[in-house]
Amino acid sequence: xxxxxxxxxxxxxxxxxxxxxxxxxxxxxxxxxxxxxxxxxxxxxxxxxxxxxxxxxxxxxxxxxxxxxxxxxxxxxxxxxxxxxxxxxxxxxxxxxxxxxxxxxxxxxxxxxxxxxxxxxxxxxxxxxxxxxxxxxxxxxxxxxxxxxxxxxxxxxxxxxxxxxxxxxxxxxxxxxxxxxxxxxxxxxxxxxxxxxxxxxxxxxxxx
Amino acid sequence: xxxxxxxxxxxxxxxxxxxxxxxxxxxxxxxxxxxxxxxxxxxxxxxxxxxxxxxxxxxxxxxxxxxxxxxxxxxxxxxxxxxxxxxxxxxxxxxxxxxxxxxxxxxxxxxxxxxxxxxxxxxxxxxxxxxxxxxxxxxxxxxxxxxxxxxxxxxxxxxxxxxxxxxxxxxxxxxxxxxxxxxxxxxxxxxxxxxxxxxxxxxxxxxx
Amino acid sequence: xxxxxxxxxxxxxxxxxxxxxxxxxxxxxxxxxxxxxxxxxxxxxxxxxxxxxxxxxxxxxxxxxxxxxxxxxxxxxxxxxxxxxxxxxxxxxxxxxxxxxxxxxxxxxxxxxxxxxxxxxxxxxxxxxxxxxxxxxxxxxxxxxxxxxxxxxxxxxxxxxxxxxxxxxxxxxxxxxxxxxxxxxxxxxxxxxxxxxxxxxxxxxxxx
Amino acid sequence: xxxxxxxxxxxxxxxxxxxxxxxxxxxxxxxxxxxxxxxxxxxxxxxxxxxxxxxxxxxxxxxxxxxxxxxxxxxxxxxxxxxxxxxxxxxxxxxxxxxxxxxxxxxxxxxxxxxxxxxxxxxxxxxxxxxxxxxxxxxxxxxxxxxxxxxxxxxxxxxxxxxxxxxxxxxxxxxxxxxxxxxxxxxxxxxxxxxxxxxxxxxxxxxx
DNA sequence: CATGAATGAGCTTTCATTCAT
DNA sequence: AATGAATGAAAGCTCATTCAT
Numbered sequence: 001x002x003x004x005x006x007x008x009x010x011x012x013x014x015x016x017x018x019x020x021x022x023x024x025x026x027x028x029x030x031x032x033x034x035x036x037x038x039x040x041x042x043x044x045x046x047x048x049x050x051x052x053x054x055x056x057x058x059x060x061x062x063x064x065x066x067x068x069x070x071x072x073x074x075x076x077x078x079x080x081x082x083x084x085x086x087x088x089x090x091x092x093x094x095x096x097x098x099x100x101x102x103x104x105x106x107x108x109x110x111x112x113x114x115x116x117x118x119x120x121x122x123x124x125x126x127x128x129x130x131x132x133x134x135x136x137x138x139x140x141x142x143x144x145x146x147x148x149x150x151x152x153x154x155x156x157x158x159x160x161x162x163x164x165x166x167x168x169x170x171x172x173x174x175x176x177x178x179x180x181x182x183x184x185x186x187x188x189x190x191x192x193x194x195x196x197x198x199x200x201x202x203x204x205x206x207x208x
Numbered sequence: 209x210x211x212x213x214x215x216x217x218x219x220x221x222x223x224x225x226x227x228x229x230x231x232x233x234x235x236x237x238x239x240x241x242x243x244x245x246x247x248x249x250x251x252x253x254x255x256x257x258x259x260x261x262x263x264x265x266x267x268x269x270x271x272x273x274x275x276x277x278x279x280x281x282x283x284x285x286x287x288x289x290x291x292x293x294x295x296x297x298x299x300x301x302x303x304x305x306x307x308x309x310x311x312x313x314x315x316x317x318x319x320x321x322x323x324x325x326x327x328x329x330x331x332x333x334x335x336x337x338x339x340x341x342x343x344x345x346x347x348x349x350x351x352x353x354x355x356x357x358x359x360x361x362x363x364x365x366x367x368x369x370x371x372x373x374x375x376x377x378x379x380x381x382x383x384x385x386x387x388x389x390x391x392x393x394x395x396x397x398x399x400x401x402x403x404x405x406x407x408x409x410x411x412x413x414x415x416x
Numbered sequence: 417x418x419x420x421x422x423x424x425x426x427x428x429x430x431x432x433x434x435x436x437x438x439x440x441x442x443x444x445x446x447x448x449x450x451x452x453x454x455x456x457x458x459x460x461x462x463x464x465x466x467x468x469x470x471x472x473x474x475x476x477x478x479x480x481x482x483x484x485x486x487x488x489x490x491x492x493x494x495x496x497x498x499x500x501x502x503x504x505x506x507x508x509x510x511x512x513x514x515x516x517x518x519x520x521x522x523x524x525x526x527x528x529x530x531x532x533x534x535x536x537x538x539x540x541x542x543x544x545x546x547x548x549x550x551x552x553x554x555x556x557x558x559x560x561x562x563x564x565x566x567x568x569x570x571x572x573x574x575x576x577x578x579x580x581x582x583x584x585x586x587x588x589x590x591x592x593x594x595x596x597x598x599x600x601x602x603x604x605x606x607x608x609x610x611x612x613x614x615x616x617x618x619x620x621x622x623x624x
Numbered sequence: 625x626x627x628x629x630x631x632x633x634x635x636x637x638x639x640x641x642x643x644x645x646x647x648x649x650x651x652x653x654x655x656x657x658x659x660x661x662x663x664x665x666x667x668x669x670x671x672x673x674x675x676x677x678x679x680x681x682x683x684x685x686x687x688x689x690x691x692x693x694x695x696x697x698x699x700x701x702x703x704x705x706x707x708x709x710x711x712x713x714x715x716x717x718x719x720x721x722x723x724x725x726x727x728x729x730x731x732x733x734x735x736x737x738x739x740x741x742x743x744x745x746x747x748x749x750x751x752x753x754x755x756x757x758x759x760x761x762x763x764x765x766x767x768x769x770x771x772x773x774x775x776x777x778x779x780x781x782x783x784x785x786x787x788x789x790x791x792x793x794x795x796x797x798x799x800x801x802x803x804x805x806x807x808x809x810x811x812x813x814x815x816x817x818x819x820x821x822x823x824x825x826x827x828x829x830x831x832x
Numbered sequence: 833c834a835t836g837a838a839t840g841a842g843c844t845t846t847c848a849t850t851c852a853t
Numbered sequence: 854a855a856t857g858a859a860t861g862a863a864a865g866c867t868c869a870t871t872c873a874t
Contacts, residue, residue: 033329037848037849042419047857048849048857049855049857050855052848052850057848057849113328113329114328117326117327117328118325119325120321120324120325120385121239121241129386130387133386155397156397158390158394159390159394160398160401160402162388163375163379163395163398166375166381166382167374167375167378170374170375170377170378173374174370177328178327178337178338178341179338182370186364187367187370189363189364190364190367190370190406191371193406194368194371194372194375194403194405194406197404211666223837244863244864244865245865246863246865255838255839256839256840257838257839257866258837258838261836261837265865266865421857447745449745452842453844454843454844462859462860463859463861464845464860464861465845465846465847465861466859466860468844468845468846473844532744533741533742533743533744533745534741535802536737537655537657537737537741542802545802546802546803572806572814575813575814576814578798578804578814579791579795579811579814580818582791582794582795583787583790583818587786587791593744594743594753594754598786605780606786610791610821610822611818613820613822613825614818660867660868660869661870662868662869671835672835672870673833673835673871674833674834676870677833681869682869
């Protein structure tokens with residue numbers, strides 16, 4: 001019966017958004033597992049019944065929020081790309097890109113952290129993050145292949161792209177989630193050197 | 209008060225071990241959050257009362273198991289190190305080390321995956337993994353500094369060590385937790401190239 | 417969070433009352449400590465979830481019930497007062513008042529007995545009974561002071577009021593809770609004589 | 625089987641006493657319900673198995689302790705009596721006796737408070753306190769009857785004795801358990817006046 | 833005799849979800 | 854459409870007591 005409502009009018013859209021906003025705030029504040037559907041409904045100023053007419057269940061709400069989020073995160077990650085000219089791509093451009101990635105985590109760090117935890121555990125969430133990873137790896141791979149002429153030749157561009165992606169992602173997590181006494185710029189420098197060493201065969205920047 | 213039993217006799221040690229074994233199996237099978245203390249006790253063939261006389265609560269059991277585990281994991285990660293001579297450390301030695309790290313994940317992959325998820329969420333677990341990371345980063349940093357003579361000079365050895373650690377860790381997670389169509393050896397090759405590019409300034413191996 | 421429901425509609429009020437009634441019956445039957453929240457819910461024909469949406473916990477239920485009860489008990493204790501004229505207050509009026517107090521215990525003797533036991537032990541319950549005692553002592557003190565003209569002068573009217581209160585209370589407990597072979601009227605007579613001896617300086621009644 | 629040990633040798637007596645002492649301290653500290661048999665055994669430096677070979681169960685321990693205690697309490701209550709000459713018993717002697725009763729509560733006030741709470745609830749404890757009350761009431765009644773010549777004649781000496789006992793007991797509880805801003809001496813004065821008014825027909829003391 | 837490991841019934845409480853109004 | 858009262862499975866944990874060693 002009770003089919004899930006897909007809001008078409010303004011009021012419905014507002015309500016759905018209010019729920020999403022409330023959930024985002026509460027997830028950040030007390031964790032996903034620590035937040036109950038009642039709390040979300042209350043914070044959104046909506047009855048629990050309404051909540052369940054907009055979202056089949058808590059899990060579906062989370063999935064929907066996450067799909068939205070990764071879209072935005074992806075855009076934020078790659079927005080710096082537009083301003084770079086590939087033919088002259090150098091170690092400092094890598095550094096800029098990396099800092100752009102770090103920045104993208106400011107969008108909703110707690111939500112990212114919380115959901116990424118579930119990637120190890122929840123198959124639906126894993127699927128979303130895996131799909132996202134695939135997109136980013138392909139993007140990196142595309143860049144490598146497009147610029148093969150200016151770079152050290154690469155045996156397995158997909159493996160290389162994956163390794164670069166994983167390195168950047170985990171260093172971003174260290175910087176943004178786990179914390180470290182090392183500064184973000186120092187991390188970005190080392191990371192840029194490492195990737196430059198691989199792709200550009202040029203480690204002079206590290207020597208400087 | 210509720211003094212936790214520290215078993216001294218054979219029987220007590222057996223019991224504690226049986227609980228730990230049962231927990232390990234169940235955590236892998238249905239996840240940490242999906243496993244109840246009653247289930248663990250039942251699988252261990254022990255009363256729930258016994259469970260709670262050996263462990264203050266589920267959390268404490270987990271912590272104790274994890275402390276044990278990371279110790280073993282650390283040993284497994286670095287065991288390949290003994291057979292290497294630093295003066296001649298080359299790209300292929302890095303590759304061997306990396307495959308050794310991948311291998312260390314076979315110890316208890318599901319347990320590692322499940323607990324690492326909680327690193328984002330549970331402060332006690334975060335502390336353990338952070339401590340472990342520190343240990344490994346220091347080890348890498350030590351290697352870098354010891355072999356400074358044979359390597360490309362490095363500006364900030366701690367940041368470099370952290371970046372290398374993060375890269376290897378996340379690629380291992382991709383290989384062992386998230387899954388990918390890329391083979392482990394291809395990943396290890398790309399990773400070895402990347403680190404060699406940074407430290408050895410020598411990417412010919414990638415070109416071969 | 418776990419916002420406790422304050423029922424506004426008929427259904428909710430019914431439910432809350434059903435819980436209260438069931439609790440009252442079970443407390444009398446098997447004691448407060450011997451009654452579980454599940455039993456109460458079951459007897460009230462309500463789910464355990466409902467129980468906990470009306471009362472934060474068993475303790476809070478008890479407190480709410482007790483606050484209600486002492487209010488009614490107080491009214492019952494003093495209702496006989498209205499018909500007395502102070503200027504002519506005599507030993508027999510005291511006797512009437514005392515029997516009125518005894519009677520007030522018929523409201524819910526088991527509940528009174530059970531909760532009064534906790535006065536020695538539970539701070540919240542102690543607070544309620546202490547507040548009630550204060551109210552009654554003030555009432556007695558007021559009567560003494562209002563009628564100072566017709567009475568033996570009293571040095572410390574508050575101490576005297578407390579002593580009278582305590583005497584009447586404990587004799588009522590003997591009559592209603594602990595039991596004795598002495599009849600209630602005999603106790604009331606002795607008590608009236610004692611108080612009359614103190615306030616009216618007139619113990620002839622005892623001789624009669 | 626496991627019949628309860630009645631210790632005849634010194635060591636056994638010591639052990640039993642150590643358990644009793646430990647229980648007394650813990651009952652005072654955390655309440656009777658808040659104390660577990662394990663805690664008692666631990667504090668007594670005895671195994672839980674030993675505990676149960678000296679006492680059939682926690683309840684029996686409590687009963688045994690209480691029987692002992694009321695004996696001592698009774699002695700303490702009446703010790704002031706020896707020094708009084710009945711023929712000349714006056715209001716101030718009553719006051720002295722009352723202060724003696726108050727004092728007797730210093731023996732183990734928390735234990736008295738805790739156990740007296742159970743009088744309303746636990747039949748075995750009720751029996752002990754009822755028996756004790758009977759003893760004291762008889763003692764008072766005896767005094768009244770012995771001194772009938774010097775006193776206002778009394779209709780029902782048993783009822784009078786009960787009323788006096790109840791008054792004194794409850795005022796002692798107010799002073800020692802519930803607490804009040806009225807001083808103990810003020811309470812004793814008012815109480816002495818009240819009893820004197822009943823027995824001695826003499827309230828001049830109150831007037832001074 | 834002493835020990836303390838083991839037992840397990842039973843308690844309180846939470847929360848995702850449903851459905852009558 | 855919106856509401857929120859009602860549900861109940863299920864979790865974590867305690868503690869008096871027993872009995873094999």
